[in-house]
Amino acid sequence: MNKKFQKILLVLGVVTSFGVQAQGYPNKPISMVVPQAAGGTNDIVARLIAPAFGESIGASIVVENRPGAGGNIGTQSVARSAKDGYTLLLTINSAQAINPSLYKNPGFDPVNDFVPLYYIGATPYVLVSPPGSPYKTLADVIAAAKKKPGELSYASAGNGTISHLLGAMLNASAGIDMQHIPYKGVAPAINDVLGGQVPLAFASLPSALNYIKAGKLQAIAISSAKRSSAAPEIPTIAETYPDCVGEVWVAIFAPIGVSADIVKKVQTAMDKTMAKSEVREKLSAQGLDLAPVPTTKLSALLKDELAKWAKIVKASGAQLD
Incomplete structure (x- = not known):
């Protein structure tokens, strides 16, 4: 290969690389993993917000149900996925806050394997x-x-x-x-x-x-x-029984290591999504309380829930391998 041809290829490579970088995130579909079967709360929420979220962030959103082991299989898959923002976890507190106490080895660390991105609501x-x-x-x-x-x-x-x-x-x-x-x-x-x-x-x-x-x-x-x-x-x-209270909350997480720029883009897009009256009306009609929990407090909420449900799991005697 002569030097002139090599130089042309090098220039083409630089231009191509620059073009990809210039496109920025996202430039392909985003997978939103639901670690439970179809028909559950987070599946309903995911399918209600996906079109508006896709419009807000500028990419198609593919909702993927990956059920199994009480949510552990889908959650593990996201924890081990590429840290590029193209695989997000839309989960509920039963998987993220209860499974670590319920299973001897859930296969993920709810605090250290994930970045809390967005709290959607509770029901x-x-x-x-x-x-x-x-x-x-x-x-x-x-x-x-x-x-x-x-x-x-x-x-x-x-x-x-x-x-x-x-x-x-x-x-x-x-x-x-x-x-x-x-x-x-x-x-x-x-x-x-x-x-x-x-x-x-x-x-x-x-x-x-x-x-x-x-x-x-x-x-x-x-x-x-x-x-x-x-x-x-x-x-x-x-x-009748004041102590008998428990709700499911829905939130979005990403695998730890996702860049701060991507985190910000997802959060900004979700702010736009949740500001749409038609989205809020659909979610409220399903029984979701959309009272916001700031993203900065989602991590603290998760830690509080881990402690709360650990006591209840222990009292119930439930334990899974």
């Missing part, structure tokens, strides 16, 4: 039963559970999820012994309640609200400290 869980069920109120449930200890059962989205632990909390608060039936996600749990295979379930409000509105599920009580603006007619468990 309660709702205790539901099928239409025609004798369990219409919390008092009905407690009375039945006390009459026949160990016979009344409830479904959850899986071992160690908030929906499981809320049942354990209610057992302790009310002095009852409901039996826990874990499912691989909230959708199959709801399906079995709809089909009458299980009498009760704890489900996140976004995953159950459409069924409740359609009259396909009966809402018994919700798990927040106060009633939800999306369904103010549903009483809270806390109205």
Whole structure:
């Protein structure tokens, strides 16, 4: 190869490299990993915000469900992904704040493997039963559970999820012994309640609200400290048992090592996304409380939740390999 040709190639290489750099982030689709199956809270949130977020940041957003091991598989995959901002984690506190206490080796460190990017909102869980069920109120449930200890059962989205632990909390608060039936996600749990295979379930409000509105599920009580603006007619468990409170919050994380510039671009784009009235209306209609938690406080919130749920997991006796 002569020197003149080598020089031409070198110049072309520099121009090409400069062109790629000039395009900046993002210049290809962004993968938003949901570490749970379709139909759950973060899956619903991801699919509601993806179009607006893509428009705000200037790239298409691909929502990817990577379920398994209570969220560990999808979370691990993001922790081990390239630190280039093209793989983000849209997760819930049951995976990020409970699994480290529940699993002997979840395969990730929730604090040291991730950069907190954006807090989206929180929503309660709702205790539901099928239409025609004798369990219409919390008092009905407690009375039945006390009459026949160990016979009344409830479904959850899986071992160690908030929906499981809320049942354990209610057992302790009310002095009852409901039996826990874990499912691989909230959708199959709801399906079995709809089909009458299980009498009760704890489900996140976004995953159950459409069924409740359609009259396909009966809402018994919700798990927040106060009633939800999306369904103010549903009483809270806390109205009877003040200590029985637990919500799911949704937030975006990136693998540690992502540049500060990319972090800023994602946060700015999410600010624009969450400022859109149509996005806020859709999320609120699903039962999400959009009261903001500043990004600077998301890390502290995660640490507080890790400590809170560690105590509850220990008290429940739940432990997974």
